[in-house]
Amino acid sequence: MTHIAQPLRRKLDIKNGRVDLSHGSGGRAMAQLVADIFHDAFGNEWLRRNDDQASLGTLPGRLVMTTDGYVVSPLFFPGGDIGSLSVHGTINDLAMAGATPKFLSASFIIEEGFPLADLKRIAQSMGEASRSAGVPIVTGDTKVVERGKADGVFISTAGVGVVADGLMLSSDQARPGDVVLVSGSMGDHGVAIMSSRENLQFDTHILSDSAPLHELVAVMTATAGGALRVMRDPTRGGLAATLNEIAQQSNVGVFIEEAHVPVKPEVAAACEFLGLDPLYVANEGKLVAIVAPQDADALLGAMRTHPLGRDAAAIGAIVEDEHNFVQMTTAFGGGRIVDWLSGEQLPRIC
Amino acid sequence: MKYVDEYRDADLAKALAARIAAEAKPGVSYRFMEFCGGHTHAISRYGVEDLLPANVQMIHGPGCPVCVLPIGRINDAIKLAALPQVTLCTYADLMRVPAENGASLMKARAAGADIRMVYSTMDALRIAEAEPHREVVFLAIGFETTTPPTALAVKRAQALGLRNFFVFCNHVLTPAAMRAILDGANAETERLDGIVGPAHVSTVIGARPYEFVAEIYRTPIVISGFEPLDVMQSILMLTRQVNAGRREVENQYARAVSRDGNIKAQREMDEVFDLRDSFEWRGLGEVPKSALRLRGAYAKFDAERRFDIETVRARDNPACECGAILRGAKRPTDCKLFGSLCTPDTPMGSCMVSSEGSCAAHYAYGRFRDARRARAVEAVS
Amino acid sequence: MELLGDDMARVDLGGVSKAINIALVDDVAVGDFVVIHVGYALSRIDAEEAERTLALLRDAAAATEIGA
Numbered sequence: 001m002t003h004i005a006q007p008l009r010r011k012l013d014i015k016n017g018r019v020d021l022s023h024g025s026g027g028r029a030m031a032q033l034v035a036d037i038f039h040d041a042f043g044n045e046w047l048r049r050n051d052d053q054a055s056l057g058t059l060p061g062r063l064v065m066t067t068d069g070y071v072v073s074p075l076f077f078p079g080g081d082i083g084s085l086s087v088h089g090t091i092n093d094l095a096m097a098g099a100t101p102k103f104l105s106a107s108f109i110i111e112e113g114f115p116l117a118d119l120k121r122i123a124q125s126m127g128e129a130s131r132s133a134g135v136p137i138v139t140g141d142t143k144v145v146e147r148g149k150a151d152g153v154f155i156s157t158a159g160v161g162v163v164a165d166g167l168m169l170s171s172d173q174a175r176p177g178d179v180v181l182v183s184g185s186m187g188d189h190g191v192a193i194m195s196s197r198e199n200l201q202f203d204t205h206i207l208s209d210s211a212p213l214h215e216l217v218a219v220m221t222a223t224a225g226g227a228l229r230v231m232r233d234p235t236r237g238g239l240a241a242t243l244n245e246i247a248q249q250s251n252v253g254v255f256i257e258e259a260h261v262p263v264k265p266e267v268a269a270a271c272e273f274l275g276l277d278p279l280y281v282a283n284e285g286k287l288v289a290i291v292a293p294q295d296a297d298a299l300l301g302a303m304r305t306h307p308l309g310r311d312a313a314a315i316g317a318i319v320e321d322e323h324n325f326v327q328m329t330t331a332f333g334g335g336r337i338v339d340w341l342s343g344e345q346l347p348r349i350c
Numbered sequence: 351m352k353y354v355d356e357y358r359d360a361d362l363a364k365a366l367a368a369r370i371a372a373e374a375k376p377g378v379s380y381r382f383m384e385f386c387g388g389h390t391h392a393i394s395r396y397g398v399e400d401l402l403p404a405n406v407q408m409i410h411g412p413g414c415p416v417c418v419l420p421i422g423r424i425n426d427a428i429k430l431a432a433l434p435q436v437t438l439c440t441y442a443d444l445m446r447v448p449a450e451n452g453a454s455l456m457k458a459r460a461a462g463a464d465i466r467m468v469y470s471t472m473d474a475l476r477i478a479e480a481e482p483h484r485e486v487v488f489l490a491i492g493f494e495t496t497t498p499p500t501a502l503a504v505k506r507a508q509a510l511g512l513r514n515f516f517v518f519c520n521h522v523l524t525p526a527a528m529r530a531i532l533d534g535a536n537a538e539t540e541r542l543d544g545i546v547g548p549a550h551v552s553t554v555i556g557a558r559p560y561e562f563v564a565e566i567y568r569t570p571i572v573i574s575g576f577e578p579l580d581v582m583q584s585i586l587m588l589t590r591q592v593n594a595g596r597r598e599v600e601n602q603y604a605r606a607v608s609r610d611g612n613i614k615a616q617r618e619m620d621e622v623f624d625l626r627d628s629f630e631w632r633g634l635g636e637v638p639k640s641a642l643r644l645r646g647a648y649a650k651f652d653a654e655r656r657f658d659i660e661t662v663r664a665r666d667n668p669a670c671e672c673g674a675i676l677r678g679a680k681r682p683t684d685c686k687l688f689g690s691l692c693t694p695d696t697p698m699g700s701c702m703v704s705s706e707g708s709c710a711a712h713y714a715y716g717r718f719r720d721a722r723r724a725r726a727v728e729a730v731s
Numbered sequence: 732m733e734l735l736g737d738d739m740a741r742v743d744l745g746g747v748s749k750a751i752n753i754a755l756v757d758d759v760a761v762g763d764f765v766v767i768h769v770g771y772a773l774s775r776i777d778a779e780e781a782e783r784t785l786a787l788l789r790d791a792a793a794a795t796e797i798g799a
Contacts (some may be wrong), residue, residue, distance in 0.1 A: 202749040265745050266746040269744045334400040335719075336397045337714070339694075357785075366788065470752075470770030583784075586791060604784060614757055
């Protein structure tokens with residue numbers, strides 16, 4: 001057989017190398033990037049087949065699908081990074097419907113010049129988050145854009161899950177008399193992000209609460225079943241935005257007690273410094289649940305048995321209100337409404 | 351948090367509320383103005399008005415520097431930012447202030463102007479040092495709390511020999527504004543029985559500059575800390591003054607305010623700034639000797655001189671009642687635009703523009719009282 | 732409060748710390764409390780006065796319980 005010289009396959013220089021335009025062109029360089037960085041980190045049977053799509057087979061139950069974009073800045077922050085955030089966030093969107101998350105996809109838009117070491121770090125983080133949650137990343141895409149057109153890397157995800165029969169969770173299901181629960185402390189993620197923004201420069205030990213909530217949700221649906229009316233994760237705009245959305249979609253009012261809303265002392269202090277209200281600060285590992293009153297105690301008890309629900313608390317109730325106000329008794333004893341946030345409290349938080 | 355939590359104690363609040371209710375004479379109406387935007391915000395955020403008896407009414411004053419910055423000056427800032435070599439540094443609160451034709455700094459930024467939000471003058475200086483090819487203009491606003499920091503920034507720029515750092519000065523003075531309000535409060539509907547004096551401003555200027563309020567305008571004034579318990583205690587003190595016929599300057603914020611104030615800060619201000627003859631305030635019109643500009647010695651840092659800025663007066667929407675609201679003559683709900691055309695997302699005038707503004711505070715925190723009041727009125731009629 | 736060089740100091744509030752410019756206040760020492768605005772300390776908080784204010788607040792509150 002004639003001897004044909006094979007090109008020497010050089011390893012990617014993870015330590016000092018950077019993403020360049022050839023990595024997005026669809027040729028050998030891209031294939032190597034995808035294999036050495038993404039497949040290496042995510043490793044599963046679907047990716048090993050190296051197709052443009054993943055064949056998922058049939059799934060039992062009602063299908064739920066979600067999609068998200070991640071543009072968080074900075075990319076690495078205390079308690080997480082854009083990679084783990086994207087996995088947790090997508091899983092959570094599915095979990096809020098009471099769905100068991102099954103599969104994720106991840107598409108990367110990378111800026112020319114982005115360090116390979118950082119890309120690998122992000123991919124590893126995603127792989128770990130995905131494995132630890134038991135939800136594989138089965139398909140993806142990679143594009144590279146010129147320097148200056150993408151601030152490092154943007155990640156876009158999609159997720160698919162299945163919901164069991166009997167669960168009809170939706171934001172328009174809240175009824176007067178229902179109890180409002182939160183799974184834990186408010187404002188951690190936003191403060192963690194702010195503390196790593198250069199121009200704000202304050203020091204704190206607060207970590208982002210980025211976490212996948214599907215297992216906590218499984219415990220909750222097992223306990224409360226159909227008595228669980230609404231579940232939502234208070235991301236951008238914080239608890240205030242979520243409660244206002246639910247109030248409007250269900251055409252009800254909400255009444256909460258500020259003293260019952262859990263907020264870590266360091267988060268409260270950081271918000272003091274920056275003139276922010278923790279009720280409006282983003283969370284990435286917490287949920288708000290609206291449940292029928294007779295099942296509230298049992299649900300709260302069940303949530304507290306799970307590590308992600310240890311600080312769960314009942315914070316208020318749903319009331320009749322044609323104006324759809326979210327009203328609050330302040331810790332000081334007075335009353336106020338918790339309105340929609342106007343304008344941008346903080347850009348690029350997730 | 352020490353020196354913070356104690357002043358937010360709910361039990362003390364309830365007890366103080368009962369005390370105010372016990373001492374406020376039935377049938378007598380008490381109209382107190384809290385001058386400072388920070389107080390307006392605290393009162394709304396903590397729901398202090400719920401804890402006051404019906405005959406004690408809080409009027410929200412013009413102490414919100416974002417709210418009183420005239421449209422003409424925002425237009426100037428936008429024009430400056432549009433210059434290709436200019437980097438405009440501003441406090442975040444100014445980004446959404448509406449200028450002429452629906453323009454704003456936020457929109458100008460989206461259109462490509464180099465506008466950067468900063469937390470402090472030190473950030474602007476840092477940018478000037480790091481980017482010597484840019485002309486960095488700091489949009490300076492505020493009462494006497496932000497003025498000393500700006501003064502320090504100018505002096506530091508001089509010490510560093512910076513040639514690309516400028517200040518667009520819109521600093522205003524509290525006592526002059528108070529005088530303008532008191533001059534305008536002649537009719538019975540605009541009568542003021544007492545003033546809750548600003549917290550932070552007073553740490554700088556001291557208690558002495560308010561003596562004219564008590565002596566000349568015969569109005570009680572209590573300088574108040576900005577925690578909700580401070581405000582309530584100050585309201586109690588004002589109530590007592592009114593009942594006893596006293597007209598004095600009292601200092602509730604003694605832990606941070608002295609009669610003379612922060613002399614060092616005052617000296618820094620005096621060194622860098624001098625008084626403008628007159629300055630336009632959004633909602634109040636022209637107020638004499640109420641604002642500052644850079645002294646001749648620091649002229650090379652003055653954006654107005656460097657860029658030949660000639661401010662053109664611009665009018666607010668004719669239906670906007672901000673002027674009357676700032677003087678306490680009208681309430682937010684008296685304005686036809688409130689809640690419909692004018693909302694925090696789409697502000698039409700100064701009172702809605704910042705979270706410390708009277709209308710913004712009412713919209714964000716107090717609107718439900720209107721609904722409650724309307725229901726109560728319906729129930730009775 | 733911890734002194735850094737060049738007119739700066741580190742202040743702590745509830746576990747969160749930040750570098751603040753102290754050029755406007757004379758004689759601040761470690762352990763002092765200050766009023767802060769836009770990154771600058773404007774004034775020291777006098778601990779004695781703070782206690783006095785709190786005591787007054789509590790007295791006013793107590794009087795209410797006994798009286799009405």
